[in-house]
Amino acid sequence: MFCAAAGFAQAAEPWGIPHEKPLVLKGRVVDALCHLKGVCAPDCGAGKRQLGILEANGRFRLVGKGQVDFAGAAPDLAGFCGREVEADGLLIENPAITLFFAQGVREAGSTAPFTPTERFKTQWEARNGAAPEWWRADPESNAIIAETGPLGIKGLLPKPKP
Amino acid sequence: MTALSQWLGRPSARALRRLAAAASLLGAALTGPALAQDGRRVSVTGEIADSWCTISGLMFAKGTAHHQCAVWCALGGIPVAIRDAEGALYLILRIGDDTDSAANPRIARIATHEVTVNGELLERDGVKHLLVDQIADDKGVINLTHDEHGIQPFGN
Numbered sequence: 359m360f361c362a363a364a365g366f367a368q369a370a371e372p373w374g375i376p377h378e379k380p381l382v383l384k385g386r387v388v389d390a391l392c393h394l395k396g397v398c399a400p401d402c403g404a405g406k407r408q409l410g411i412l413e414a415n416g417r418f419r420l421v422g423k424g425q426v427d428f429a430g431a432a433p434d435l436a437g438f439c440g441r442e443v444e445a446d447g448l449l450i451e452n453p454a455i456t457l458f459f460a461q462g463v464r465e466a467g468s469t470a471p472f473t474p475t476e477r478f479k480t481q482w483e484a485r486n487g488a489a490p491e492w493w494r495a496d497p498e499s500n501a502i503i504a505e506t507g508p509l510g511i512k513g514l515l516p517k518p519k520p
Numbered sequence: 521m522t523a524l525s526q527w528l529g530r531p532s533a534r535a536l537r538r539l540a541a542a543a544s545l546l547g548a549a550l551t552g553p554a555l556a557q558d559g560r561r562v563s564v565t566g567e568i569a570d571s572w573c574t575i576s577g578l579m580f581a582k583g584t585a586h587h588q589c590a591v592w593c594a595l596g597g598i599p600v601a602i603r604d605a606e607g608a609l610y611l612i613l614r615i616g617d618d619t620d621s622a623a624n625p626r627i628a629r630i631a632t633h634e635v636t637v638n639g640e641l642l643e644r645d646g647v648k649h650l651l652v653d654q655i656a657d658d659k660g661v662i663n664l665t666h667d668e669h670g671i672q673p674f675g676n
Contacts, residue, residue, distance in 0.1 A: 373576070375575070375576050375577060375578075376575070376577055377575075390613055390621070390649065391613045391614060391619055391621065391651075394557065394613070394642050394644060394649055395557075395613075395642065395651065397614070397619060399619065403619070403620070403621075403622070405597070405622065405623070406620040406621075406622050406623065406624070407613075407619065407620065407621050407622055408599050408611070408613060408621045408622050409622075417645050418644055418645050418647075419645065420599065420611070420647050422571055422572055422598060422599045423572050423598060426596070427596075428589070428592040428593050428596040428598070429593075429596030429597055429598065430596060430597035430598045430599065430622055430623075431597075432597050432622040432623075433597070450575055450576075451646060452575040454574065454575055454603075454607055454608055454609045455571055455574075455575060455601065455609040455611065455646065455647055455648070456645060456646025456647055457571060457572070457575065457599070457647075459572075478596060478597060492596075493592040493595075493596065496592070496595060498595055498625050498628070499591055499592055499595050499628070502591050502625070502628055502629055503588055503591060506587075506661075508587065508588040508671055508676075509584035509585075509587050509588075509661070509666050509671070510584055510587035510588075510631065510632045510633075510660075510661035511584065511660070511661050514584070516666055516670065516671055517667065
């Protein structure tokens, strides 16, 4: 069920993305693979699986992005696994794929402000320490890029800037 | 002795297994699979692509120019897809037995590669969900876009 902004303190920030529609999405947090195929994991995969929101009308919305740069929203939704939530954000119905960009989430029926979808950064910093840009400080990312180069082809480097 | 075992008295291992199975079923009932479905067998060829960058229009999101960004996004848990020649995105939910579809280093390592995969396609509410059984071919990164587009999105 889509809900109009009124009554839900909807405050999603438009990004000017093609096909975006600000809205508050209401429904139950489900693990995509579990919901679609019956291959389930404890706690919806505990942040290691793509999650979505199942609306009351049966429509499944994949939540593909959170507020942290270069990061998704699975860590924000996993804590609500199997529970009803309200998510404030942008539904992007691109012909190639429909994704929901969750900017904030809260328990259904709550009058509390939406909690910004920033748990990826919290969890990353708990593992790695604070960094101004997590993506440049990420050990796994740096290991991959050190191996293949920033262009993905070993030995191929960008031209020096003039 | 745990509260559970106190409650049960001295539960047998079998009783505990049954209890665990019941808890698992209860969890599945809450989190799905309400509409578990059979998909259709497909073979998909295209570039391992970051779904967000592809549809957001915030940057050029193809090939070598976008490789580094695609690695970051894959490790950040943004859904990874295969973009075919027509521009359709096939969202990867598993590869073989590996069902980690968010922030999976194995998937990040094939970011931007041109691949052909075999698997099961489940289309639902605007998303082509792909359950990959096998990566039949991996040509590596072959789409050379960096000369024209630099390194996305920051230039370094």
